[in-house]
Each structure stands twice: as structure tokens, then as C-alpha cells.
Amino acid sequence: MFDISPTEWTAIELSLRVATVATLVATPLGIAVAWLLARREFWGKALLDALVHLPLVMPPVVTGYLLLLTFGRRGLVGAWLADHLGIVFAFRWTGAALACGIMAFPLLVRPIRLSIEAVDRRLEQAAGTLGAAPWQVFLTVTLPLARPGVLAGMVLGFAKAIGEFGATITFVSNIPGETQTISSAIYSLIQTPDGDPAALRLVVVSILIAMTALVASEWFARRALRRLHGN
């Protein structure tokens, strides 16, 4: 039963690609937002916080539909991007990456924010007295000390992106080889007669990926603790 067919491999490969790209693009943005939320007071902070968490509490179908309205071919942003930069999201794997990135964003930001908050501000002050400008303090003190949290956030975000279903299928549909990820492939297979063995294979694969991610994130979290206590 463990002969994975080419179509299934395509779905697995696509899922990994979508999740990897989503995570890599979302991480720098996530670090910036996490730092803002952890370290700065500004007008509209509560709004930004709510906005980041919105994909977590909104029905994924709603997020997907909003993405379609915004980034679809005739969407406000989508039309402009297609006309001026030639970037198209709708019904492409890049659109799946966008949907996954947005759905994963709150999970990615949270551990990073917590680990930045846990960095002792007195160390940042000490760095300042030694001549480090604020951006140098961030790069040489804050970020290295928050690094395990960043990695944990990336792992969680990646796991979420791999499993994302509702927003992706709403926004970019379920096209084999282009937008059919593991989740949407399972969904299709369950609705096909005799699809169960194939569906089960993909279920096992997605459980394996999820478990690996959880174990990795736990490991990073422990390392973060040790690191903050100085060895």
C-alpha cells in the first residue's frame, strides 16, 4: 500500500514548495511585526495585533474569498500586479503560497514575539552604551537571543502552511500539478471511488510532517530557555 503514485508525489512536492516559500517570505515580515508588537508603542498597535490574528479566528473560506477579491485577476491589487509586474496569484501555486503564508502568519509571529519580549532589555541598554546603534543592537543582541523563538515560529508556520486547506482551495482552487496540495488531494481522493488507499497514504505523510514539525519546535523552545539563562 505504500507505493506513492506520481500524482501523489506531485501533491507532496507542491505542498513542501508552497509551505517553504510561504514560510521564507513570511519570516522577515513576521520578525518585523513581532518586534513592533514586542518593543514599540504606537498608534494603531491594537489594530495591527488584531489584523495579524484575524486569519486565526476567521473562517478560512472567508480569508480565501477575501484573497480572491483582492488578489484575483480582477481584484484591486491583483489586477495592478498582473498589469504592471506580471505577477499573478489566482489559480497559481504562488497564490497557494500567499494563502498559506497569511494563514500561517499568526502562528509564526507569536513565538517570535514572545522570544523578543523575553530578551532582557538591560542587555540591549548595555549594547547601546558600548556604541551599538539601535539596528546593531537588534542584529547583534535581540535577534540572536530570540533566534530559537524565530526557528520555533518558522516550524509552526511551516506546519500550518502544509496543512492549510480552506483558504487555499477557495482562492486558487484544486488543480493537480499547480495548486493541488496534500490536503486538497486528500479531499479529492475521498470523494473518488477507490480513492481511500491513496488518501490514507497522504494522511500518513501529512501526519509525519506535522509530528516532525512539532518535535522540532519543542526542541527549539527548550534551547531558547537554556540560551536565555546563559549556557
Added chain:
Amino acid sequence: MLRVDVSKRLGELAIEASFASEGRVTGLFGASGAGKTSLINMIAGLLRPDRGVIAIDGETLDDTAAQSHVPVHRRRIGYVFQDARLFPHLDVRQNLDYGRRMNRIAEDAAQFSRVTGLLDIGDLLDRRPGRLSGGERQRVALGRALLSQPRLLLLDEPLGSLDEERKEEILPYLIRLRDEAGIPMVYVSHDAAEMRQLATQIVMLRRGRVTAFGGPEILPAAHAAA
């Protein structure tokens, strides 16, 4: 020369302090809650005065009337904190090198070995701060501040978190520093005996105000034994 003339309101405490010192070691002396730490935090640029002027050797660092404020990283003022504050993710060598790197000062092996020799920390270079004793940590913090080539060194009760034995261990290094490093210092303490050994000029603080200014002879004799 260090000139301070500031006021700052911090909750219950109202700091109204004014003094000018030429001393090699200016001692800020007073009980806890007198505003000593807040005062040197203002000199360091970590805290902004509500009103007033802070200047070193004629260069203005803070002048609220002119709305000028030199940010902390451009002041070239070293700071040794009571709690050392070494970077836990860097080893001792990297901690010592941090200020030089941030200020883009060229590497100077002679200066590095002079400072590590002065403080006897040459054997600790590959260790992480987590594996240092309290006294070793404080010596590394001193070295780190010195190697950033400050024009003024602030020491906020650097012996405060150490037991008596450790204090005796560090004090000679501070005296050597005073006599050999050639960097003016501001030394904060509530311990008159410590002050007497180190400071060349004393600023006495009480509830945020300067109550006396002069040589070590103005220190309370009764406290000396404590």
C-alpha cells in the same frame, strides 16, 4: 570635566541635581533611593532629563532648552552595571570585543592584552558568561567597557551584588584602573569605605538633591566602619 545640571521627576522622587567635577573619580554617594542610578542613567543617555544640561569637556550631551540629546550609542560613555549584563550568547572574548566592533575601532592586540592583563581575565576568554563567578563577570564587564574606548566610565555599584570577599577581590582592580587607565570615572555607591578608597571627589545625594560636594573628607565618618 563633567557638568550636570538637571531635573527629572520619577514618580515620588524629584531629582534636582547640579554639580561640576574635574575629579579622576567622581563619587556619587547616597542611600538607596537618593537618585544615584537615575542620575548616571541620564549621563549615559539611557534616561532623558525633564530639564537641564549635561556636558563633558565642553561638549553638550543634553540640553533641553536647545532640544538637543545625543543618543546613548554616540556618547562614548562606558557603563559598568551592578549586574554586569554580559551578553549570554557571546563568549568572554566576543563580549570584550563588542564595543570595538560596534564603534568600528581598528583591532589593537596590545590594548586588548593590556586590559585583560590589568583585570586578570586572560584565562577566561573562551568561556561563556554563564560559567563565570560573580567577581569574574564584573571584571569582564569592566574590561568590555574599557575596550570600547570611552571618554568617561560610569560604574553603578559594581561591587553591590558581590559578597564581602568578592568585594575585596575587585576593589584593587578598580584602584588600578583609576591609577593606570587614565579614563575619568563616575562611581556610584552607598558604601562610605568604598568611596574613601576610590573617589577623588564626592557628590552627596539625598532624595534627589545634592547636599554636599567636596573631597573624600566630607564622607560621614560614622559610616566608615559599615
